[in-house]
Amino acid sequence: xxxxxxxxxxxxxxxxxxxxxxxxxxxxxxxxxxxxxxxxxxxxxxxxxxxxxxxxxxxxxxxxxxxxxxxxxxxxxxxxxxxxxxxxxxxxxxxxxxxxxxxxxxxxxxxxxxxxxxxxxxxxxxxxxxxxxxxxxxxxxxxxxxxxxxxxxxxxxxxxxxxxxxxxxxxxxxxxxxxxxxxxxxxxxxxxxxxxxxxxxxxxxxxxxxxxxxxxxxxxxxxxxxxxxxxxxxxxxxxxxxxxxxxxxxxx
Numbered sequence: 001x002x003x004x005x006x007x008x009x010x011x012x013x014x015x016x017x018x019x020x021x022x023x024x025x026x027x028x029x030x031x032x033x034x035x036x037x038x039x040x041x042x043x044x045x046x047x048x049x050x051x052x053x054x055x056x057x058x059x060x061x062x063x064x065x066x067x068x069x070x071x072x073x074x075x076x077x078x079x080x081x082x083x084x085x086x087x088x089x090x091x092x093x094x095x096x097x098x099x100x101x102x103x104x105x106x107x108x109x110x111x112x113x114x115x116x117x118x119x120x121x122x123x124x125x126x127x128x129x130x131x132x133x134x135x136x137x138x139x140x141x142x143x144x145x146x147x148x149x150x151x152x153x154x155x156x157x158x159x160x161x162x163x164x165x166x167x168x169x170x171x172x173x174x175x176x177x178x179x180x181x182x183x184x185x186x187x188x189x190x191x192x193x194x195x196x197x198x199x200x201x202x203x204x205x206x207x208x209x210x211x212x213x214x215x216x217x218x219x220x221x222x223x224x225x226x227x228x229x230x231x232x233x234x235x236x237x238x239x240x241x242x243x244x245x246x247x248x249x250x251x252x
Contacts, residue, residue, distance in 0.1 A: 001085065004093045009065025010238070011245050013196055013222045016145030016166050018116045020093055023241040024068035025061045025234075026200070026227035027077050030054050033227070035178075035205040043229060051080050058084035058092070060231045064238050068093035070169075070198075070225035071113065073106035081113060095198065095225070097149050097169070098135075099124040107135060111142045119147030119169050126152045129159050136164065149200070154180030157189040167196040169225070174216040177204035187220065196222040203227075210240035218244045 005012075005019065012019040029036065032044025047054050058069055058081060067090050069081055085092045096110035099121030110118050118139045120132045125148045136146045145166035150156040153170040160168070172190065176183030178201050190197055199221040203213050210226075217224060224241070228234050 001089055001091045004062075004067035004090055007062060007065065007067050007090055008093075010241055015095075015117050015196055017143070018093075018145075020095070020116050020223070021066060021068040022223040022245040023066050023238065024070045024093070024095060024198075024223065024225045025058060025066065026070045026225040027054075027072045028227040029229045030077050030080070031072060031074055035201070036227075037205070039206075039229075046229070048074075048076060051076055051083075054080035055084045055087060057228070057231065057234070059088045061228075061234055061238070062088050062090050062092065064234055066234075066238050066241070068095070070094075070200075071096045071110070071115070073098045073100055073109055075105075075109065078109040078113060095119070095147075095169075096144075097121050099131075103135065107138065107142075110144070115142075115144050117145040117147050117167055118142075119149040119167070122149050122151035125150055126156055129156060129163055132163050132165060147198075151178060152180065153186045153189065154182065157186070157193065160193055160195070165195065167198060168193065169198045169200050171201040172197070172199035172217060172221055173202050173204040174208055174213060175204040177201055177207070190220065198223045198225055200225050210237045211243070214240050214244035 011022040029043040030047040032040040094113045094115040095117045096115040098106035139146045147167040149169040171178035179186040202224045
């Protein structure tokens with residue numbers, strides 16, 4: 001199986017010991033995540049109940065030059081990523097999020113996908129940041145970077161000095177969606193941490209066009225994970241990424 005680096009058509013940033021694409025396909029539409037409102041059930045039925053559609057979209061993304069996926073650790077999504085890698089013959093770059101269910105099972109699924117980074121989910125981290133210490137050694141022993149994924153960056157980021165992590169995933173977007181009561185303060189906090197930042201919710205649940213969103217983000221984060229639901233959206237989104245994210249935002 002060929003390396004994702006041979007097919008990557010976007011910039012790279014360093015995550016631990018690996019070079020990782022600055023853009024990755026988000027999988028929140030695949031599980032019908034709540035931020036999509038009325039579209040959530042449609043997405044769930046389209047993707048989670050029809051795994052072949054997940055496989056197709058992941059493969060399409062790789063063929064368009066973005067062979068990277070942010071994997072929410074539901075077993076069916078992990079299986080779709082594995083199937084897509086086999087279908088296109090590329091070892092996809094995976095950043096995984098664990099902590100939605102049985103932690104050890106999800107960790108093993110990420111290891112099987114050779115994840116470059118594994119973040120503990122916001123549902124765990126935003127309640128007790130120190131939970132990441134329970135699995136940090138195992139994650140690093142597996143050759144992955146240790147991360148935290150937060151949905152409450154205004155509360156969690158000031159505590160990062162208490163734990164040893166390698167990267168952060170947080171909502172960052174021009175509209176301030178899910179960035180707290182003072183989005184400007186969240187941006188200040190993000191700029192002050194000396195860690196790679198991967199933006200989640202970069203399009204504010206579809207309220208922003210990719211070009212506008214990435215023009216705002218390119219000097220503020222290192223990478224973006226974007227939930228996308230069609231090949232047409234893929235083409236528009238990755239075209240904008242290639243324009244605005246030609247290099248990483250910082251050197252750590």
